[in-house]
Amino acid sequence: MKKSFLNVITLALVLINLILTVLLTFSLVSTSQKTDDFISKIAGIIDLDVGTTSTGATHSDSTTVGIGDLEVIDVKLSDGTTKxxxxxxxxxxxxxxxxxxxxxxxxxxxxxxxKLRANVDNGMNLIVSEVNKVVSSYSFNVVLSNKANMEQQILTYLQDTMFQSDIVYSVSFTGLVVQ
Structure with missing residues (x-):
């Protein structure tokens, strides 16, 4: 009788262990999925490649251009200043x-x-005007938190409206000071 009673207790403990293992597995899987989503969002914010195609705010398509294939120019006012x-x-x-x-x-x-490189220099006043229009459309309280949105709006305007080409790869605010 003792042997049978020990077998029943062992079977009960095995079943409890199985149930706890299943609960633990499901809770760990959901937690790891949430952690993976969180890390992907953080990596996307700081523009790291985590195995997915990039959807950055400063370029229009997923093709990458090497640094040697880019020419960086400052947007200048008619008097030659860049601010x-x-x-x-x-x-x-x-x-x-x-x-x-x-x-x-x-x-x-x-x-x-x-064909369009000279037009970029000739159209600086129009580019400055678009920068002015986009930045002034934001209030003082939110302008710093919407830097990427402003860059994307200017890029879209330059690519789709002004040049109708992908000659402008990205727009970057090298300095943004509000007072």
């Missing part, structure tokens, strides 16, 4: 000033590069 001063309103209606310096990365491998 664009823009007025911003805060939520209370008070006027603030911001200074923005913008750099364009031109794709030397673009099929339109030789």
């Amino acid at each position: 664009i001063t823009i007025s911003l309103l805060d939520d209370a209606g008070k006027v603030h000033q911001s200074m923005v310096s913008v750099a364009l990365s031109l794709n030397k491998n673009s099929k339109d590069y030789t």
Whole structure:
């Protein structure tokens, strides 16, 4: 009788162990999936490649261009300065000033590069105007947190409207100061 009672206790402990193992497995799998999603989001924010195609805010397609194939130029005002001063309103209606310096990365491998390169220099006033329009559309309180959105808006305008080409690979704010 003792032997049979020990077998029943052993069987009960084995079943409890099996149930706890299943619960532990399901809880670890869901936690690891959440952790993986979290790490992917963080890597996407800092623009790391984690095995997926890049959807960065500063270039329009997933093809990458080597640094040697890029020409970086500063957006300049008509007087040759690179700092664009823009007025911003805060939520209370008070006027603030911001200074923005913008750099364009031109794709030397673009099929339109030789044809449009001179147009980039000639169109600097229009580019400055677009930068002014995009940055001033944001309020003083949110302008710094929307830097990537502003860069993407300017890039989309340059690629789709102004040049109708992929000659402009990226737009970068090299300096953004608000006061």
